[in-house]
Amino acid sequence: MKKSLLGTLLLAASLSAGTLGFESGVIKAHTEVFGDSSIDPMFKKAHSKLSMDAEPSTLRGVIEVSIGDFISDNKKRDANMYEAMESDKFPKASFEIKEVVAKGxxxxxxxxxxxxxxxxxxxxxxxxxxxxxxxxxxxxxxAMKMSDFGIQPPKMVFLVVRDQVDLNVDVVLKR
Known part of the structure; x- marks a missing residue:
């Protein structure tokens, strides 16, 4: 009985040893309004369900954000962004890491x-x-295109938001 309990505890400890939780960082998106300015909203919060053993090539899992946490320097623009992204119907976005390939x-x-x-x-x-x-x-x-995800790039009178969005991730995860 004691051996099986000890074995179960060791197995559980080894499974959770690689768990990574979001500690800090930002996920930035960059696009532009043609003829006007840059748009650089970001997420400063995320939820991670990631794991990694000793090597980065073992990194797997999901990092998720709430669309309502996506903010820029302009609240009116943010409201338009939430509307275009239909944040009431699709309140979350996520990226699932399925494979990590070493490049040197x-x-x-x-x-x-x-x-x-x-x-x-x-x-x-x-x-x-x-x-x-x-x-x-x-x-x-x-980089991605909004239209590839069924999002119509916003238009304001004569101004059109560029379809391509450049994504930059800089996050710190803790064991």
């Missing part, structure tokens, strides 16, 4: 799927994954 040094390709606006599409991020002192830092970039 701390450089990796994070392959996975983006779930945004009710659409799930394959997507990759390229960047670095580094661990130091029980914390894992991911700095990665990717």
């Amino acid at each position: 040094g701390d450089n990796y390709l994070l392959k996975g799927t983006m779930n945004l606006h009710g659409v799930v599409k394959a997507m990759n991020f390229e960047g670095t994954v580094a661990e130091e002192g029980g914390k894992v830092r991911i700095k990665a970039k990717s």
Whole structure:
């Protein structure tokens, strides 16, 4: 009885040893209004269900954000952004990491799927994954088109928001 209890506790401890929780960081999106200005909203909060053993190539799981936490420097623009993204119907977005491919040094390709606006599409991020002192830092970039996820780029009179959105991730996860 004691041996099976000890075995169960050790197994449970080894399964949770690789769990990573969001500690800090930002996920930035960049697009532009043609003929006007840049739009750079960001998330400063996220929820992670990620795990990683000793090597970054073992990183797997999901990082999720609430669309209502997506903010820029302009509240009126944010309201338009929430409307375009139909945040009342699709309040969350997530990226599931399914495979991590080493590219040399701390450089990796994070392959996975983006779930945004009710659409799930394959997507990759390229960047670095580094661990130091029980914390894992991911700095990665990717690009997407809003229209690929069923989001109509907003228009305001003669101004049109660029369809492409450049994504920059810089997050710190703790074990």
